[in-house]
Amino acid sequence: MPTLGTTLFSLTPDWRSGAGTTRLLDRLAAAGCGPAIEVVGHQSWRGFPASSAEDERAFRDAVDRLGLQPAALGVYTDLHRHRGRSLTTDEALADLLPQLAAAVRLGFPLVRATLGMQPALLRRAAAAAERLGVVLTFELQGATSPDAPAVRDVVELQAASGTPFLGFTLDSSLTTPALPHALDTALTRRGLSADGVAAVHAAWAADGPVGPRIGRALTAVAGLPREPELATLAAGVLGRCGRSTPQDWAPVLPLVRHAHAKFWDPDVETVRAPHGAWLAALTEAGYDGALLSEWGGHELLDRDDADALAVTRAHHDLLSTLLAQRTAVPA
Template sequence: MLSASAFNWTPEVIRAERDAADIAVGIVADGVADSIEVEAGQVWRSFPTPTDAEVDALRERLREVGGVVTIVGGSIDDWATTARRRTTDERLAFLAPQLRAASRLGARGVRVPYGQAGAELLQQVQPLLADLGIVLYEEIQGQQTLDVDAVLANLEVLRRLDDPHVRVLVDISMLMPSLPPSYLDELRAGGVDAHLLDRLEHEWLAPGTHDAVVATLREGRVPAAVHTLFMNLLVRFGRSSVADIEPLLPLTTGVHLKFWDLDDADGRVSQPIADIGAALRRVGFTGTLTSEWGGHEWLDADAAVMTRAHLDLARTALATASVSA
């Protein structure tokens, strides 16, 4: 199933000229996609305990225009106060209403960050997931890699559970052969060092480039105007290959086809899609593939135009990889 994420419309949600639920329904009504992924915190004012009335209203409005929700972006708030961490029971109580809302909405499941739940909470939530018939997706993305102890340990937890209701969602921001030109333009305009920019443009995958990024940050050489944007280099942009994440794929039932801009020179946008598509075909993948645009952080562009174009590009890339979308 090839879907579109309502996250792509976040700047419009922030402007609040239309209700977030109106925006989500509009994605389907305008023919961008007939299946969408939504963020619970955007579409339901009653989040983190969505009311039946709000959930039912969104479900019925989507049904009227021929749309469905694939995955709901959820949350686990680990802290009751700034000084007290929630117990496992309290964390489950925070998450459970979101799971029930997703089930009522007709979604396949709820997405949370990879590894955040932990073994104890996963074991406690399994009966509820089974009862509701939905999946808890653990999303791995960006610079997360399987050579980190905590990431690998969580993979072992998922393997031991061996539960189809607890699965992985891979964001292909992990698989970036090069950086988005529009992003580099923003750093350049913001005054980032020209030598570092040259390395970022031509040597993104080289280990020394990461070291140079860290050194620039520690030495206070990142201009204040682009400091937040610069942090994407340490968090949101990955250097993995499909081979690196192969151990995750048998447990993967969701994929974010993350894109930042549509400059596909040298296949920087399409090749990761084709690569993950071919790999998923080998393991018999039957989940959701979702177009998710992260570049609205710095690009002032129309979300519908960007998403339509990316979905077209994704279909072509997946067809190249002999994957039916």
């Protein structure tokens, strides 16, 4: 059965207010939001992946002291950091390798990367991860489809190599019954009318690929004084609220090595049904890795609207209930 935990990304408001990594680990453990943890490398340590030996030792000491379990380290390769050109395969690999090595030093068995590596880079990155003994996963989230080329690339490489060090991080945002209420709040605060908010919802609910649906949403915010902010919000959230089902992903589930239970609204009851469905699908597929609470509402709401740790604690209670219900189901 999955092990519950939290990604420290959920506590982004605390990062912004100056809290350090070990302080956040203390708060998570005290709130009972472990034992599994995910950390985003570049968010957590200055100079990552060249973080100091002192910082790395403090992290490992805190994990041991608090009884936490490092589950995943978020790694990123910015392919477009140079104006006018993308990184070459050699440059991108050189950027990624120190992050994989940092994961090993910090005690993480797995890293979570962004889906979409080109095949040449994917092959070399997977081989490097296997040499280091760290599992390389790519996140499936939002409007990603099971037949997307980037998904097929990972599936085909894993099938050809048979390596256990390559797979996916599954994010429950693949199944989103409705856009979050928090988005309405964010759009309204930035000057979008009730009719405009309704138009964004209608665009998301329309038939067809996500790209044209996002385009329709952007027309609802066009010309407004805060159009850039509104457009970023609308496009970002619509692209991360998928409408597939666990059944759509059944062939891929054996390759899931890590999982996020993503939610946006402080009212955690809004995700009871989709999170229950994903938990059922994962356990039926034999998944026994980490299932991490991930609150994205801090991207849409002010800190005074909701306390990130309190919301996470409520979400943990919900996940615990759903997991207990799965355990009680007769075989």
